Amino acid sequence: MTLDRAVFVFAGFVVxxxxxxxxxxxxxxxxxxxxxxxxxxxxxxxGFCPAAMVFKKLGVKPGAAFR
Incomplete structure (x- = not known):
């Protein structure tokens, strides 16, 4: 799973x-x-997303949107 997808899944879960x-x-x-x-x-x-920063520190592979 890429960083982009992890952020989308997390946002959907929150909503x-x-x-x-x-x-x-x-x-x-x-x-x-x-x-x-x-x-x-x-x-x-x-381009600033706190969730993307957390997922990046957890070792999720980078995607296209959040580098």
Whole structure:
């Protein structure tokens, strides 16, 4: 798995977890999905992604987007 795919999987997991928590616990958990979405937008423009940095330190192979 490349770094790009790991970041996409993690972002999808965060969004789905947020939706489940919002449904079963509190609607305020939607803010987690909002944060994930905003982070993906800023990463697209700046190339800075904290999740990509963590995955890179864990030894995930680099992809095309996050070098």
């Amino acid at each position: 789905l977890t947020s939706v489940l928590l919002a449904h079963y616990v509190s609607p305020w958990w939607i803010l987690l999905a909002v944060f994930a979405g905003l982070n993906m937008i800023q990463a697209a423009f700046t």
